[in-house]
Amino acid sequence: MKTLVIGTGGREHALARALSLDPGVTEVHVAPGNPGVAAVAALHRVDPLDGEAVADLAERLGADLVVVGPEAPLVAGVADAVRTRGIACFGPSREAARLEGSKAFAKEVMAAAGVPTARAFVCESPAETEAALDELGAPYVVKDDGLAAGKGVVVTDDRDAALAHAAACGRVVVEEFLDGPEVSLFALTDGSTVRPLQPAQDFKRIHDGDQGANTGGMGAYTPLPWAPEDLVEQVLRDVLQPTVDEMARRGTPFAGLLYAGLALTSGGVRVVEFNARFGDPETQPLLALLDSPLGTLLRAAASGTLAEVDPPRWKPGAAVGVVMASAGYPASSSSGDVITGVEAAESRPGVHVIHAGTAERDGDLVTSGGRVLAVVGLGDDVAAARDAAYAGVAAIDFPGAQHRTDIAAGV
Ligand code: AMP
Numbered sequence: 001m002k003t004l005v006i007g008t009g010g011r012e013h014a015l016a017r018a019l020s021l022d023p024g025v026t027e028v029h030v031a032p033g034n035p036g037v038a039a040v041a042a043l044h045r046v047d048p049l050d051g052e053a054v055a056d057l058a059e060r061l062g063a064d065l066v067v068v069g070p071e072a073p074l075v076a077g078v079a080d081a082v083r084t085r086g087i088a089c090f091g092p093s094r095e096a097a098r099l100e101g102s103k104a105f106a107k108e109v110m111a112a113a114g115v116p117t118a119r120a121f122v123c124e125s126p127a128e129t130e131a132a133l134d135e136l137g138a139p140y141v142v143k144d145d146g147l148a149a150g151k152g153v154v155v156t157d158d159r160d161a162a163l164a165h166a167a168a169c170g171r172v173v174v175e176e177f178l179d180g181p182e183v184s185l186f187a188l189t190d191g192s193t194v195r196p197l198q199p200a201q202d203f204k205r206i207h208d209g210d211q212g213a214n215t216g217g218m219g220a221y222t223p224l225p226w227a228p229e230d231l232v233e234q235v236l237r238d239v240l241q242p243t244v245d246e247m248a249r250r251g252t253p254f255a256g257l258l259y260a261g262l263a264l265t266s267g268g269v270r271v272v273e274f275n276a277r278f279g280d281p282e283t284q285p286l287l288a289l290l291d292s293p294l295g296t297l298l299r300a301a302a303s304g305t306l307a308e309v310d311p312p313r314w315k316p317g318a319a320v321g322v323v324m325a326s327a328g329y330p331a332s333s334s335s336g337d338v339i340t341g342v343e344a345a346e347s348r349p350g351v352h353v354i355h356a357g358t359a360e361r362d363g364d365l366v367t368s369g370g371r372v373l374a375v376v377g378l379g380d381d382v383a384a385a386r387d388a389a390y391a392g393v394a395a396i397d398f399p400g401a402q403h404r405t406d407i408a409a410g411v
């Protein structure tokens with residue numbers, strides 16, 4: 001099977017790496033990719049948002065399967081453009097990707113499917129926002145309705161800050177504050193069969209102790225030894241399957257990766273958000289533990305035959321990913337800072353490095369984005385995997401590098 005992965009980030013590097021380990025995959029191509037991906041795949045230039053260009057590239061390469069990594073191309077209909085050419089594509093249609101592309105749409109689908117989530121109001125004017133804030137009370141949660149790369153949500157006790165965020169966004173969803181630990185549970189689906197992956201946890205804030213601004217994610221680990229034994233079963237029954245069934249009932253089946261961001265509240269599991277693609281950085285540790293052929297699973301999901309292949313299996317042990325970000329992140333980012341020590345990190349037992357915002361300049365590896373690398377450590381348990389990951393982080397340096405020191409601590 002010849003595969004083509006679309007995207008540039010850590011998620012795409014992790015996908016390409018896992019595809020390259022599948023004996024059924026003969027070729028891995030990535031566009032546009034990054035210098036880390038070049039070690040496991042052939043790189044090509046393409047505008048990921050240009051569906052016709054992506055489909056042309058897939059045809060030229062004779063790809064049997066295209067995997068669209070990020071949300072923006074999915075929301076732009078890139079998967080539809082590929083499928084129109086008769087090529088299997090892992091990733092939902094433009095219509096189905098609205099589950100991530102519009103928070104208001106996701107709320108509507110959850111209501112119709114009876115999926116537990118925060119009480120919410122869609123607001124289009126300051127007066128509506130004020131009424132919703134006062135109805136739900138503090139802490140206030142205000143979400144931009146559209147895609148915002150993990151930065152569209154403000155959680156605050158400050159009513160004026162909540163109103164200011166709403167005014168800056170236009171259409172917002174104001175929702176009830178959900179307390180309790182967060183879990184990321186991903187599922188592969190072909191539009192009817194749903195196969196959950198192992199639960200993971202992401203660390204969204206920039207600083208230790210969950211302080212500071214929201215980011216795309218500063219680290220993640222899997223599995224979650226503390227999670228209720230029946231969590232996956234319960235989320236499959238109450239969240240994932242009803243959502244997939246509701247999308248099919250509407251005539252816009254969701255096939256691809258359904259990402260449920262969950263809060264385990266005292267009142268039970270609630271959906272915080274849906275995403276329409278693999279999470280980043282959760283995918284980096286998750287795929288490091290996948291013991292099934294990824295290409296086979298993704299192709300089955302893309303072609304309506306997921307029920308016919310073995311459900312995903314997992315290696316024993318745990319994986320922890322620690323993100324190293326560039327100076328200024330998440331408000332800004334710094335490019336061109338020289339990165340050293342990646343090879344030294346990877347020479348340590350159980351460590352590999354996934355690239356995100358990296359580039360090559362005059363033979364040096366340099367930063368080129370906010371989240372630069374994810375250092376993944378494997379071990380017999382979360383503590384051992386965490387030690388491995390941080391030993392890797394200690395070997396890597398670049399000016400202004402930032403990382404959290406508490407990823408998967410105390411688990
Ligand atoms: P989202 O983009 O919807 O995932 O939101 C980003 C982050 O904001 C989540 O991971 C949570 O940490 C926080 N958040 C979002 N919605 C809520 C909520 N209803 N209650 C508490 N925290 C939330």
Ligand code: GLY
Pocket residue numbers: 150202216217275278279280281282
């Ligand atoms: N890790 C959060 C996300 O991928 O949206």
